[in-house]
Amino acid sequence: xxxxxxxxxxxxxxxxxxxxxxxxxxxxxxxxxxxxxxxxxxxxxxxxxxxxxxxxxxxxxxxxxxxxxxxxxxxxx
Amino acid sequence: xxxxxxxxxxxxxxxxxxxxxxxxxxxxxxxxxxxxxxxxxxxxxxxxxxxxxxxxxxxxxxxxxxxxxxxxxxxxxxxxxxxxxxxxxxxxxxxxxxxxxxxxxxxxxxxxxxxxxxxxxxxxxxxxxxxxxxxxxxxxxxxxxxxxxxxxxxxxxxxxxxxxxxxxxxxxxxxxxxxxxxxxxxxxxxxxxxxxxxxxxxxxxxxxxxxxxxxxxxxxxxxxxxxxxxxxxxxxxxxxxxxxxxxxxxxxxxxxxxxxxxxxxxxxxxxxxxxxxxxxxxxxxxxxxxxxxxxxxxxxxxxxxxxxxxxxxxxxxxxxxxxxxxxxxxxxxxxxxxxxxxxxxxx
Numbered sequence: 001x002x003x004x005x006x007x008x009x010x011x012x013x014x015x016x017x018x019x020x021x022x023x024x025x026x027x028x029x030x031x032x033x034x035x036x037x038x039x040x041x042x043x044x045x046x047x048x049x050x051x052x053x054x055x056x057x058x059x060x061x062x063x064x065x066x067x068x069x070x071x072x073x074x075x076x077x
Numbered sequence: 078x079x080x081x082x083x084x085x086x087x088x089x090x091x092x093x094x095x096x097x098x099x100x101x102x103x104x105x106x107x108x109x110x111x112x113x114x115x116x117x118x119x120x121x122x123x124x125x126x127x128x129x130x131x132x133x134x135x136x137x138x139x140x141x142x143x144x145x146x147x148x149x150x151x152x153x154x155x156x157x158x159x160x161x162x163x164x165x166x167x168x169x170x171x172x173x174x175x176x177x178x179x180x181x182x183x184x185x186x187x188x189x190x191x192x193x194x195x196x197x198x199x200x201x202x203x204x205x206x207x208x209x210x211x212x213x214x215x216x217x218x219x220x221x222x223x224x225x226x227x228x229x230x231x232x233x234x235x236x237x238x239x240x241x242x243x244x245x246x247x248x249x250x251x252x253x254x255x256x257x258x259x260x261x262x263x264x265x266x267x268x269x270x271x272x273x274x275x276x277x278x279x280x281x282x283x284x285x286x287x288x289x290x291x292x293x294x295x296x297x298x299x300x301x302x303x304x305x306x307x308x309x310x311x312x313x314x315x316x317x318x319x320x321x322x323x324x325x326x327x328x329x330x331x332x333x334x335x336x337x338x339x340x341x342x343x344x345x346x347x348x349x350x351x352x353x354x355x356x357x358x359x360x361x362x363x364x365x366x367x368x369x370x371x372x373x374x375x376x377x378x379x380x381x382x383x384x385x386x387x388x389x390x391x392x393x394x395x396x397x398x399x400x401x402x403x404x405x406x407x408x409x410x411x412x413x414x415x416x417x418x419x420x421x422x423x424x
Contacts, residue, residue, distance in 0.1 A: 010346050012316065014114050014137055018154050038346075041137070048140040053149050065342075 002034035002070055003027075009066065013041040017049050020071070024055060029075040032058065037067045046071070082250040083107040083197040084232070085188055088150060089286050090138025092267050092279045093203030093235060098146050099274055100234040101201055104251050108201070110150040111191055112139040113184050115159045116315050117288045138280040145276060155187060156312050163289065164308045168220075173295035175287060177209065178217055185225035192230070199230045199245045205267075206236045206260040215239075235259045235267075288319060297323055300424045304331065304368075313350065317365070320344065322385070323424040326377055330368025331424065334385050348399070354382040357407065358395035361386025376410060383412035 006023050008016035016037040023033060035046060040062070046069050047057045054074035061068050086098040088110035101108050143150035162183050166176030181204075188200045206215050218240065222231050229244040232251065237243070238258035246253040259266050271279060288294040297318040302308045304325070320343055322334040332354075335341040344363045351365040364382040375398060383394035389412045399405040 014112075014118075014139075014152050015154070017137070017140070018114060018152050021152060045137045045140055048137065048144055049150070049152075052140065052143045052147075 002032040004031065004033045006033055006035045008035055008042070009038045011037070012039050013045050016042040017045045020046055020069075021049060021053075024053075024071065024073055027073045029073050031073045033071045033073065035069045035071065037069070038065060040067060042069065043067050050074075081105050081107045082199070082245065083109070084199050084201050084245075085192045085195070085197045086110050086148070086201045087184060087188055087203070088112050088139045088142050089203070090140075090142055090280050091203065091286060092264075092271060092276075093205060093208075095142045095145065095203070095276060095279060096267060096270050096274070097201050097203040097234045098142075098148065099276075100256065101251065102146060102148070104255060106251065108146070108148050109197070110139070110143045110146070110148050111188055112150060112152045113155045113159075113187060114152060115163075115180075115287070116156045116312050117163075119286055119288055142279075145279075151191070153187070153191070155183075158187075159183065160310065163310075171290065173290055173292050174298050175289040175295070177290075178220065180287075181221050182224045185221055185227050185231060189225060189227045189230070198250065199232055199243070200227055201232050201234055203235055204233045206239050208260075208262055232256075288315075294318055297424050300325065300331075304328065313347070317347070321365075324381060324418070324422045325424050326381060326419075326422050327368075327374060330366060330370055330374060330378070332378055332381055333365040333367065334382060335362040335364070349401075352398065352400045354379055355397045355399070356383060356386040356388065356394060357397050358393075359386045359388030359391065361388065361394075375408070377413075379408045379410045380413040381418065383410055384415065384418060386412070388412060 004027065006019060008019045016039055020035050027033060043060060050057050050071055056072040056074060058070040058072055084101050084106050086094060086108050088094045088098065098108050098110065140150060162176055162179045166179040168178040171177050185200060192200055206218065222228060232243045232245050233240065235257050236259050237253065237256035239260055242253055245251045301310065301314060317333060321340050322336055323331060325331045333344065335344050341363050344365055347365055351367060354364040354366065362385050366378060370378060379396040379398065383396055386394060388394040392411060393409045394412050396408045396410055397405055398408060
């Protein structure tokens with residue numbers, strides 16, 4: 001179970017990425033965030049955003065038309 | 078060892094901004110990208126709504142560019158602030174509803190705000206003199222510099238040698254001799270440089286990044302404003318202009334008819350915001366109704382919706398009308414023949 005949840009359903013990319021980015025920016029390194037989306041593009045975009053910004057993908061899954069992505073916030077540099 | 082100077086790069090996802098940022102990295106500059114989401118951005122995922130496009134690679138090109146460069150990317154939602162750029166462009170529109178010069182001024186100005194807030198030293202863009210008819214004309218590049226407030230903190234690495242030296246060049250933060258002198262619409266120099274840097278599979282150099290440069294999209298936006306008798310929009314409005322078949326059988330209502338399963342699913346998300354028409358007796362599209370229908374309008378709208386169902390040749394098609402308030406009703410209608418759907422209804 002992640003520390004925090006984010007509902008980014010019914011938004012199209014890049015809005016799920018922007019919502020994730022803005023929420024992650026409020027969290028502390030090591031915090032975990034579960035993001036739920038309905039745009040399948042989030043499955044590639046959120047991990048890409050995490051990779052380039054130093055955050056870690058714990059898991060991704062697609063279920064019943066929803067994409068669920070768990071993130072661990074990386075350390076500030 | 079001195080701390081490297083820091084540049085914020087406007088990353089559109091296209092080739093030019095990718096190359097401009099890479100040139101700065103080559104000079105040891107710390108680069109981070111910024112990408113602005115206006116709501117009009119052309120993204121693969123919007124296309125992915127449609128099933129026929131679902132085999133296309135789903136990627137955000139700005140994120141892809143940042144990953145290729147190994148830099149951070151900050152995506153900024155400017156949807157609300159951007160409305161004034163679209164609605165009241167000081168420098169006017171281009172061939173369609175594209176306010177390219179005002180857009181560039183606005184984005185560089187926002188980048189400057191970000192630069193100051195985050196302790197960066199200058200801004201870079203992938204602009205090339207003469208490449209685009211509106212925002213990259215030689216006589217207009219200084220307008221961007223002046224009206225954005227960026228002044229000589231705006232460096233355009235791809236064409237810097239055609240321009241007066243900026244502060245980063247004069248101060249020696251970057252070596253002007255290593256900057257370029259690209260100009261004009263010829264894309265071959267950029268493609269050659271991309272090859273030199275090993276960039277492959279970059280976004281199409283000719284591809285636009287904004288729906289406002291699209292003739293059909295622009296026509297839909299103008300129709301929206303005319304129907305409402307005022308120039309305004311919300312994000313949902315401009316998203317819906319990208320989806321479905323738009324028909325306006327009467328000035329006071331428009332139908333948005335899904336074209337296939339992907340759009341059907343997408344439009345389902347708007348069932349609580351618009352009255353809907355669903356085909357019950359046959360397979361058929363979901364239709365959103367934008368406007369208030371009289372009884373006669375409802376008959377007409379249901380016949381149009383039925384026309385786009387698999388019951389188009391049937392004598393009668395059952396259509397369910399669900400208003401925003403009140404009970405749903407079922408109508409049995411004869412599908413409208415193609416010849417009765419007037420060309421001018423298509424927005």
